Amino acid sequence: MNNTNLVSVIKDGRRQRRRRWMIVNALLVVLACILSFAMLMLGSTIYPVQDVMRSLMGESLNGVSFAVNTIRLPRLVAGLFAGLAFGIAGNTFQTMLRNPLANPDILGITAGSSVAALFCILILHTSNMAVSIASVIAGLITAVLIFVFSKGKSFSVGRLILVGIGIQAMLSAMISYLLMVGAQEDIPTALRWLSGSLNGAQMPALLPMIITVLLCAPIVIVLGKHLSILELGEQSATSLGLNTSLTRLLLILSSVFMVAIATSATGPIAFVAFLSGPIAKRLVGVGYSNVIPAGLVGVNLVLAADLIGQFAFEVRYPVGIITGLLGAPYLLYLLIRMNRKGSL
Template identity: 45%
Template sequence: MVAALFLTCLCVGERIYSPSEAIRVVLGQKVPGASFTVGRLRLPRALAGLLAGAAFGVVGACFQVLLRNTLASPDIIGITAGANTAAVAGIILVGASGLALTGMAVAGGLLTALAIAALAWQGRGATSRLILIGIAAGAMFDAATMWVMIGGNQYDIQAASRWLTGSLNGIRLSDLTPLAAVLLSGLPGIAALARPLDTMRLGEDAAAGLGVRVRATRQAIMLVGVVILATATATTGPIAFVSLLCGPIAAHLVGHGRSCLLPAALVGSAMVLGSDLIAAHLLVHSYPVGVVTGIVGGSYLIVLIIRLTRRETA
């Protein structure tokens, strides 16, 4: 499905090209009329959706498994908001872009994760406390982001607003280098940690009894996850709710009891690519991809909360 969506993104637009033409362009061959449109405009956009979706999906699943809570995705517990605030401050205050913007987003995400973890992991009930602290921190960072934007000029405010929506528009191949490098180095680490992380579903005490180094695993997942998340956020902006949705969908597809981390990356890629096709071509006007994922994710969150409420009252 991911390959089909990726190819569709290359073929569909104001002018439609055949799959063979798109594949020839990707392979570096010259195709009259298609080389520029597919190679320079559509390919970077499709690659951004593929990579960013994988990043958001796998990190969201990691945090949900680590904290044993479906709501514990980075965009719910404040980590994405911390990266957003740092990135917007970079855009507004110093005109940051490229690697500088990525560095500021990573720093903001890491500092936020450290602060939330330090406040939450004290005694029992740490997971529930972390989610509540994260939600409060996210609200504070969202307010700080708006405050920073008020002080910017009109051009910077527009740039930051577009970025905050989550969009694949205008991305160049060179913009994807940091994200591709982080994924290539981070995904093998996550794959290596998948088994001990799944064992931690049983609880930290049980996992420790089975030989899992709980603290080291938790720290490694948080470090790698935040770096991947913040790099993806700096590249495309915060594409709403992808981190929240992919873990449960992947778990449903592969079956409970099996690792859903890497399948969540594929679900994330499919979700972002599919949402971008809808946002760009199937609506009356062209919208950023984050608008579509926000509508879908918000609806899912409402349904999830209703189900949890019914389960608690049953």
């Protein structure tokens, strides 16, 4: 094969990968739009599309306007931005640290936020705003502690994951203790928050999450092209001219902020960060950044799980229960596969 043919084959392969990337993203956006309209239309009363659209445009309709604008729209916005935050952040950690277990759920970042939130709910009896602020601060502190304790002579992914799992176990014990000593009347609120739920979402309370995601997600998307370089390892990335320390710091800070703020708004929606990256990678393939597809997969997972939890059973379940049921089997499968390969 001469050089001309080789260049042609490479260009054709790149075009095919780009076409696949664009088609997958377009389909994920379409699916998200369908699920979004389903969330706005479905409830104790089912409203037609035209009534929903008229209500969203500001027209006052008896019953419809309150149900759509006050109850269903904030719930939808919470699902959209939380799914985007968890999906992008989970994929960033997994790709950057080159390990599918390296996500905020397993590393304990969401558990840190949960401990602070439960302490505020069960012990201090503070307002929702104070719960959110404490949750964000605790998530950031947990992330810092993980990186401080895992720091050695050089950066080690394995050490970081082990430290994260250890901290996560300690925080889980603290969560159990808080649930034991908390006042009986506060336990339902704590458990509802802990399971991850979109119930009771209100637009003013969602503004911090919306602003944070709109600021941090573009940073991760722009730096997404460097994730594949970081995947090659520290020495290879440095030899290619990448400032690994600065890139990793920006990616970690942006991802941790998004996870912490999303957890403070909706609670720790289980396994969305864990599942989004691998699903997106299977759909998109290699050759292009996986950040946007992972975010869109996270959105679809949260919206679909919420609809299933609300309408597929006689009893309504929080979204985190459904995502937990989806993610737990995959975690077991991944652990078995990694153990067979000797990766654990």
